[in-house]
Amino acid sequence: MFDRVWTDAHLCTMVPRGDDPLGVVEDGAIAAKDGRIAWVGPRADLPGDAAETTRCDGAWITPGLIDCHTHLVFAGDRAREFELRLQGASYEEIALAGGGILSTVRATRAAGEDALVAAALPRLDLLLAEGVTTVEVKSGYGLDLATEPRMLRAARRLPALRRVEVATSLLAAHAVPPEFAGRRADFARLVAEEIVPAIAADGLADAVDAFTDAAIGFTPEETALVFDAAHRAGLPVKLHADQLRDDGGAALAARHGALSADHIEYANAEGIAAMARAGTVGVLLPGAFYFIRETRQPDIAAMRAAGLRIALATDLNPGSCPAPSLLLMLNMGCTLFRLTVAEALAGVTRHAAAALGLRDRGALAPGLRCDLALHAISRPAELCYWIGRNPCIGRVVAGR
Ligand code: DI6
Numbered sequence: 001m002f003d004r005v006w007t008d009a010h011l012c013t014m015v016p017r018g019d020d021p022l023g024v025v026e027d028g029a030i031a032a033k034d035g036r037i038a039w040v041g042p043r044a045d046l047p048g049d050a051a052e053t054t055r056c057d058g059a060w061i062t063p064g065l066i067d068c069h070t071h072l073v074f075a076g077d078r079a080r081e082f083e084l085r086l087q088g089a090s091y092e093e094i095a096l097a098g099g100g101i102l103s104t105v106r107a108t109r110a111a112g113e114d115a116l117v118a119a120a121l122p123r124l125d126l127l128l129a130e131g132v133t134t135v136e137v138k139s140g141y142g143l144d145l146a147t148e149p150r151m152l153r154a155a156r157r158l159p160a161l162r163r164v165e166v167a168t169s170l171l172a173a174h175a176v177p178p179e180f181a182g183r184r185a186d187f188a189r190l191v192a193e194e195i196v197p198a199i200a201a202d203g204l205a206d207a208v209d210a211f212t213d214a215a216i217g218f219t220p221e222e223t224a225l226v227f228d229a230a231h232r233a234g235l236p237v238k239l240h241a242d243q244l245r246d247d248g249g250a251a252l253a254a255r256h257g258a259l260s261a262d263h264i265e266y267a268n269a270e271g272i273a274a275m276a277r278a279g280t281v282g283v284l285l286p287g288a289f290y291f292i293r294e295t296r297q298p299d300i301a302a303m304r305a306a307g308l309r310i311a312l313a314t315d316l317n318p319g320s321c322p323a324p325s326l327l328l329m330l331n332m333g334c335t336l337f338r339l340t341v342a343e344a345l346a347g348v349t350r351h352a353a354a355a356l357g358l359r360d361r362g363a364l365a366p367g368l369r370c371d372l373a374l375h376a377i378s379r380p381a382e383l384c385y386w387i388g389r390n391p392c393i394g395r396v397v398a399g400r
């Protein structure tokens with residue numbers, strides 16, 4: 001006896017079969033038991049009964065969507081900076097003048113944990129309304145021993161307030177805080193020697209992230225210090241890599257066995273191949289590319305040639321992507337980067353799970369968590385096609 005069955009639905013299982021990368025099952029059914037998927041297949045073959053049956057009226061069911069890169073928790077906004085950019089200032093110039101990430105650091109340090117939770121919730125609700133069931137949340141607007149844990153604690157409170165799973169990443173090496181101005185290497189040592197161990201001891205992070213960038217982030221050597229500390233603490237690593245120039249970030253991430261390297265517009269073909277060999281997922285963030293009017297396209301051809309797993313995420317943050325919509329990223333991934341529909345959908349399901357090191361979700365298959373998104377669409381491509389229209393009609397998290 002199953003706990004629950006969904007029928008009269010078409011399934012986009014994301015388990016590739018033959019020449020069908022989406023693993024479509026028309027007129028299918030899914031059965032759940034104890035929060036896991038117990039059975040998936042054509043409705044006519046459904047074995048056994050269920051305590052509860054939900055008829056889906058021909059809707060499509062995908063795995064619950066996974067936003068594997070967000071900066072969801074922050075205080076304030078950067079609309080003023082947006083105006084400055086409209087007058088000609090670049091993202092990098094604003095950052096070097098003490099604005100940018102540091103302006104959000106000032107606002108976030110001044111906010112209490114409750115205020116951070118309250119600010120994050122409406123943004124989270126917009127993601128969930130589109131069918132997101134797992135969201136990654138980074139710190140990185142605290143940059144000190146008081147505020148980085150506060151951001152992560154705020155993120156960890158969200159699943160008690162909404163039905164969602166949250167994965168947290170410590171991004172203390174995001175920018176150099178004002179009290180370390182001119183002493184970037186000293187701050188990198190503080191992150192490696194004090195912040196990473198403290199966060200790990202409190203169990204507040206699932207991974208450690210960093211921003212490698214020659215002008216406004218950290219050098220590859222400083223990043224390596226932070227990554228070594230993460231490895232000592234038993235935490236996997238991720239990297240903001242090659243966003244504004246080729247810093248060798250892709251190869252650096254691969255060398256450290258990173259779960260993912262994100263942005264990678266400027267990553268070179270050797271770095272991309274190294275990522276593929278290391279099993280590092282490439283996370284594309286087309287919303288940030290769009291919003292800061294980046295012109296360098298990520299090398300999708302090299303990624304395909306290397307067999308790189310590609311994920312897509314919002315990068316939801318106040319500076320480079322104030323867009324709480326993973327559906328918009330599906331569209332932008334296809335329109336701006338010319339991903340196929342199948343690549344884009346894998347990017348917010350199977351490959352997004354891999355970017356978080358989560359093996360228990362991202363597809364519709366027996367044994368995986370029963371995290372589903374239901375959509376009123378007539379074919380999967382509609383998820384990538386609409387702009388600003390949300391066809392999601394339901395979510396299931398762990399079978400509920
Ligand atoms: N790259 C990004 O896109 C975000 N962080 C980063 O290193 C943007 C963060 C921000 O501008 O607030």
Ligand code: FE
Pocket residue numbers: 069070071240315317
């Ligand atoms: Fe980011």
